[in-house]
Amino acid sequence: MKSAQGPRGNEDALVRAGRALRLVLLIALAALFLIPFYLLLRNGLATEQDITSADWTFFPSELKWSNLRELFDDPAVPMAHALLNSTLIAVATTLGTLLLASLAGYGLARIPYRFANTVFYAILGTLMVPAAVTFVPTFVLVSSLGWVSSLRGLIVPTLFSAFACFVFRQYFLGFPKELEDAAHIDGLGHWRTYWRIVVPNSRPVFAAVGTIVFIGAWNAFLWPLVIGQDKDAWTVQVALSTFLTSQTVNIHELFVAAAVSIVPLLLVFVLLQRYIVAGVERSGIDD
Amino acid sequence: MQRTQRSLTARLLGPQNRNLWFWVFVGPFAIGLALFTYVPLAWSVYLSFFDAHNTVSPTHFVGLDNYLSMLGDSAFTSSLWTFVVFTLFIVPATYALALGLALAVNRLRFAQAFFRSVFFLPAACSYVVAALVWKLSIFNGVRFGLANTVLGWFGGDQTAWLSTTHPPWYWLVIVTVRLWLQAGFYMILFLAGLQRVPIQLYEAAAVDGARAGWQTFRHITFPALRATSVAVVLLLVINAFQAFDEFYNLLSDSRGYPPYARPPLVYLYYTALGQGQNLGLGSAGAVILALIVAVVTVAQARWFGLGRKEA
Numbered sequence: 047m048k049s050a051q052g053p054r055g056n057e058d059a060l061v062r063a064g065r066a067l068r069l070v071l072l073i074a075l076a077a078l079f080l081i082p083f084y085l086l087l088r089n090g091l092a093t094e095q096d097i098t099s100a101d102w103t104f105f106p107s108e109l110k111w112s113n114l115r116e117l118f119d120d121p122a123v124p125m126a127h128a129l130l131n132s133t134l135i136a137v138a139t140t141l142g143t144l145l146l147a148s149l150a151g152y153g154l155a156r157i158p159y160r161f162a163n164t165v166f167y168a169i170l171g172t173l174m175v176p177a178a179v180t181f182v183p184t185f186v187l188v189s190s191l192g193w194v195s196s197l198r199g200l201i202v203p204t205l206f207s208a209f210a211c212f213v214f215r216q217y218f219l220g221f222p223k224e225l226e227d228a229a230h231i232d233g234l235g236h237w238r239t240y241w242r243i244v245v246p247n248s249r250p251v252f253a254a255v256g257t258i259v260f261i262g263a264w265n266a267f268l269w270p271l272v273i274g275q276d277k278d279a280w281t282v283q284v285a286l287s288t289f290l291t292s293q294t295v296n297i298h299e300l301f302v303a304a305a306v307s308i309v310p311l312l313l314v315f316v317l318l319q320r321y322i323v324a325g326v327e328r329s330g331i332d333d
Numbered sequence: 334m335q336r337t338q339r340s341l342t343a344r345l346l347g348p349q350n351r352n353l354w355f356w357v358f359v360g361p362f363a364i365g366l367a368l369f370t371y372v373p374l375a376w377s378v379y380l381s382f383f384d385a386h387n388t389v390s391p392t393h394f395v396g397l398d399n400y401l402s403m404l405g406d407s408a409f410t411s412s413l414w415t416f417v418v419f420t421l422f423i424v425p426a427t428y429a430l431a432l433g434l435a436l437a438v439n440r441l442r443f444a445q446a447f448f449r450s451v452f453f454l455p456a457a458c459s460y461v462v463a464a465l466v467w468k469l470s471i472f473n474g475v476r477f478g479l480a481n482t483v484l485g486w487f488g489g490d491q492t493a494w495l496s497t498t499h500p501p502w503y504w505l506v507i508v509t510v511r512l513w514l515q516a517g518f519y520m521i522l523f524l525a526g527l528q529r530v531p532i533q534l535y536e537a538a539a540v541d542g543a544r545a546g547w548q549t550f551r552h553i554t555f556p557a558l559r560a561t562s563v564a565v566v567l568l569l570v571i572n573a574f575q576a577f578d579e580f581y582n583l584l585s586d587s588r589g590y591p592p593y594a595r596p597p598l599v600y601l602y603y604t605a606l607g608q609g610q611n612l613g614l615g616s617a618g619a620v621i622l623a624l625i626v627a628v629v630t631v632a633q634a635r636w637f638g639l640g641r642k643e644a
Contacts, residue, residue, distance in 0.1 A: 102479070180377075183373030265459035327525040
């Protein structure tokens with residue numbers, strides 16, 4: 047675009063060339079971004095010989111779907127149990143966070159109380175303390191409760207998300223007050239107004255926060271690593287990590303396990319992307 | 334007597350029981366948050382003054398010894414240095430890539446949703462899965478690794494990416510994992526910011542003779558994205574400070590963790606929860622890190638003039 051001084055026709059050609067170049071660049075970058083997913087599939091469905099062959103092949107000589115059965119039949123790799131744990135934890139964390147944070151956000155936004163602001167800033171202040179800094183102290187607390195290697199220990203401490211509470215409060219501040227006033231006139235108290243009027247009319251924000259929390263819970267690593275010490279309490283991430291760092295499992299088995307572990311999230315991504323995008327947009331904008 | 338008691342109850346409940354209802358809604362969350370954030374923090378400060386090996390109720394008070402040995406430990410100070418180096422790599426790289434992607438995708442006339450999805454998709458991956466692909470397939474350091482295969486096509490040498498410390502190739506592996514995983518997330522933030530730039534600004538600039546491209550970006554788009562940029566940089570630094578997953582999964586093996594590229598959390602993990610479980614020392618480390626986060630956050634907020642109202 048430097049020589050845009052030229053005659054009109056030239057300029058148009060330049061603009062079009064620039065646009066084409068940008069498109070080519072984007073396509074190349076998109077391909078680059080998809081390579082890791084391709085590698086997951088390629089190595090997950092290949093034989094060990096294909097993977098370690100000196101000559102790079104873009105597609106394995108045969109697609110070994112039996113790798114999947116091998117993975118779930120291998121008694122040394124508790125993948126099915128880890129998937130079950132991860133599902134239970136992610137679902138419970140999502141539902142619990144939505145319930146607790148939305149109630150708190152609504153109370154803070156809508157029920158007048160003298161110390162409401164103090165409470166709000168006490169909640170907001172915890173956002174300043176990264177969860178990672180509190181993992182040692184929280185481990186101390188949880189282990190003294192005897193919750194190490196239990197689902198309780200994996201779920202309960204993660205249920206209180208100041209971020210989710212903040213998003214809900216901001217949302218409810220903008221909720222049309224007329225709807226609630228009408229409900230109050232009809233004799234509904236705070237509790238029933240909330241469940242009958244507010245929640246049914248706020249589905250998108252619940253979906254946005256819910257998807258973000260679900261993804262975070264499914265992919266969480268440090269806390270499950272610290273708390274899920276027994277094999278029975280392993281999540282998918284901890285199981286993958288254990289075999290990755292000890293390297294006691296065949297490469298193809300590790301890759302097919304990793305591929306299986308991202309399937310639930312890819313489904314969530316494909317089906318609920320607009321809610322995720324809405325959730326991300328809410329998470330970054332703190333005005 | 335009866336009367337004062339009733340009025341006290343009435344006062345506690347508030348008009349129309351509002352105080353009661355406030356706590357019905359906010360109470361469960363507030364109590365849980367206090368229990369799992371404030372209580373552990375306070376307990377951690379307490380433990381940091383004790384010799385606490387394998388115990389959470391220690392009896393041997395050691396004063397500031399834990400803090401002194403933490404600050405005197407070269408492994409701890411070098412972990413802070415690792416964080417600084419990592420931040421210098423990852424923050425500018427992610428910022429530039431995310432902004433570039435957002436600008437390019439935003440101006441597409443078709444297939445916008447497709448490209449947005451592709452760049453955002455890695456956010457569905459966990460760091461564990463990404464580290465697995467990077468460590469065992471792309472940068473595995475042997476002949477069948479993708480990076481070495483590509484290098485081979487151009488006659489390059491085989492490189493053991495994760496174990497080469499001179500030059501420190503391991504940074505390439507570590508930084509690209511996070512870059513791939515996070516760039517799309519921040520691209521979404523920038524796209525949202527771009528949507529909010531008033532179109533009249535561009536029209537006025539065109540009338541004033543500003544050329545599309547660099548000039549418009551420099552004088553219109555970039556300044557209009559200021560709030561988003563500040564949020565993105567703050568999030569990037571805070572997230573870099575919390576980095577653990579990719580370091581741990583890329584570098585630790587059955588022999589343990591190598592002596593290089595050890596960020597604060599990895600150091601803390603091995604100190605507090607590794608052999609010996611020195612919880613007093615680990616707690617002192619957590620307190621020092623919490624203070625550093627607080628100082629860095631406040632300094633950044635000052636630097637960016639956060640709270641100053643936008644014009």
